[in-house]
Amino acid sequence: MACGGDDNDKLSLDSIRDSLIRQEDTIIFNLIERIKYPINSIFYQQPSSSNIPCLSGGSLFHYLFQQTEALQAKVGRYLSPEENPFFPNNLPDSIIPPTNFTPALSRRIHYGKFVAEVKFMDCTDEYKPFILAQDRDALMKLLTFEAVEEMVKKRVAKKAKVFGQEITSNDCVKEAKGKVDPSLVSRLYDEWIMPLTKLVEVEYLLRRLD
Numbered sequence: 001m002a003c004g005g006d007d008n009d010k011l012s013l014d015s016i017r018d019s020l021i022r023q024e025d026t027i028i029f030n031l032i033e034r035i036k037y038p039i040n041s042i043f044y045q046q047p048s049s050s051n052i053p054c055l056s057g058g059s060l061f062h063y064l065f066q067q068t069e070a071l072q073a074k075v076g077r078y079l080s081p082e083e084n085p086f087f088p089n090n091l092p093d094s095i096i097p098p099t100n101f102t103p104a105l106s107r108r109i110h111y112g113k114f115v116a117e118v119k120f121m122d123c124t125d126e127y128k129p130f131i132l133a134q135d136r137d138a139l140m141k142l143l144t145f146e147a148v149e150e151m152v153k154k155r156v157a158k159k160a161k162v163f164g165q166e167i168t169s170n171d172c173v174k175e176a177k178g179k180v181d182p183s184l185v186s187r188l189y190d191e192w193i194m195p196l197t198k199l200v201e202v203e204y205l206l207r208r209l210d
């Protein structure tokens, strides 16, 4: 590490990264579960005309997602689908898993706050001028570790391959039904999860000196 954190600070970033690594397992297992079900596209489409007032301007997914997020913010934790009053019991499985999957993704992305705090504590002198200048691009560049991101992409693809296997009692290993494509998991991290985590890091840092 180039800047002035002591050994304890280094350990903190390491331990947060360890947690992010463990969270990959949950995310990939959730994906494997989700992928068993076909996409229920009507759920994601904006109805052309709807006589249900709450759906004006959005899909059913959007509505359920918003309500769930609001409720979770109110109770201060994530709700299981069983606890969630916005999920009637008779919804098909192709609808329930995507929102059930959201807490794992949301948790991972919001961990960006902890990552940013540790980076700020480790390298305050480097971050401070960019925070004072509210320079998003410079902050983004400073907090980005491309080598770490490359490792993440490789590791999640490997995990997806291994977790997608079915282990039988007679030492046979075969591909599980509905297994997730490892390259898609890598892309999900590359194009969505890591950029959003970094966005949280930048947003946190911009307010760090308020």
Ligand SMILES: C=C(O[C@@H]1C=C(C(=O)O)C=C[C@H]1O)C(=O)O
Pocket (backbone or CB within 6 Å): 017, 020, 115, 143, 144, 145, 146, 148, 149, 152, 193, 194, 195, 197, 198
């Ligand atoms: C989370 C971190 O910040 C950035 C985001 C990463 C991620 O989302 O996995 C990985 C490396 C960094 O570019 C980190 O440094 O560990």
